[in-house]
Amino acid sequence: MTRTINHVLQEGTNLLKAESKENAQLDARLLLSNILNYNRVELIINKDKEIDKIVYDEYMSAIKSRVKGVPLQHITCEQEFMGLPFKVNAYTLIPRRETEELVELALSLLDKDHNQLIMDIGTGSGCIPISLASYNEKVNCIGIDLSQEALKVAKLNGQINAVADRITWIISNLFNSIGEEYVETVDMLISNPPYIKTEDINSLMTEVRDFEPHMALDGGKDGLDFYRVICRNSKKYLKCGGFIIFEIGYDQKNAVISLLEKNDFIDIQYKKDLSGKDRIVYARKKGTQQSIISSRGELDYVK
Ligand code: GLN
Secondary structure (H helix, E strand, C coil): CCCEHHHHHHHHHHHHHHCCCCCHHHHHHHHHHHHHCCCHHHHHHCCCCECCHHHHHHHHHHHHHHHCCCCHHHHHCEEEECCEEEECCCCCCCCCHHHHHHHHHHHHHCCCCCCEEEEEECCCCCHHHHHHHHHCCCEEEEEEECCHHHHHHHHHHHHHCCCHHHEEEEECCCCCCCCHHHCCCEEEEEECCCCECHHHHHHCCHHHHCCCCHHHCECCCCCCHHHHHHHHHHHHCEEEEEEEEEECCCCCHHHHHHHHHHCCEEEEEEEECCCCCEEEEEEEECCCCCHHHCCCHHHCCCC
C-alpha cells in the first residue's frame, strides 16, 4: 500500500488523540508541514502524494516527541509572532499571543517620524525588539538577556527578519553590564520579565514546566523580583518623558502600579488582554519630555 500524506496525517492525528492531546489534528498537520516544508494549502493539494520512508520515520519521531509533551515549537524550532518568523529552542521562552498585545501597544505609543531607542529587558528569542524594529523603521533597539544561548537565537532571529543592523544585543544580568553611554538615551523600556511565583512553577502545565526555561518564568517569591529592580534602575537610562512598559501576570496590576508610583513614574495606565485579564502596565518617567514624544498630541505635556 502506498503511504500518502493523508494516511500519514491520519495516523499522526490518531496517535496524538490516543494520548488525549488537545489540538491533535492541528499539531499533526503542523508537524508534517514543517518536515515537508509545505504550507497548509500545499498539504491539501498534495494529499495523495506518496510519503517516503525517511520522511515517514522523521514524522513518527516528531509525533512521539509531541506525545511525550515536548512543545510543538521545540520540535519545529519555530514560532510565528506578530506575523514574523522566529526560531526558538529550549533556552528561549516560546513567544506568546499576549506578548503580541504588548508589542502592539508599544507600537501605538511610538513615533513614526523620529529615531527612537528601545531597551528590552529579558529579550529571550528577541521577539519584542525584532517586531518593533520590523514595524517601525525609526526604531533602534537594545536587547538584553543574561543567557548567552538565548542571545544566539535572538541574533539569528534579527538576521532572519532583516533588522540586525538596528539591534544591539547585550549579555547582562538586568542592568549590571549596561554602559554609561546609555544613561538617559532610552525612549522606551519594555519588558516581559519572568513573573511566576517560585512556588507556583510546579503547578504549571507539564509542557511549560518541563520544557521551557525556568530562568524565563521564575519571578521569585512573590513573582515581582524583576519589576522591583527594573522600576528602580530604569530611570537612569530612560529619557524624561520616556515610556516604561511591562507585561504582567493577571494578578500583579496593583503591585506593579505601586512599584511605579514608588519610583516616581507618572501617567500610569494599564490594559487588559483579549481574554479580559490585566496584562500590561505602562507609565512615563517624570520630567520634561524630549522632542521625540512631542508629536503625539494626546500624550503631550510637561510635568
Ligand atoms: N521577551 C521574551 C518574550 O516575551 C522573553 C521573555 C522571558 O523570557 N520572560 O517572549
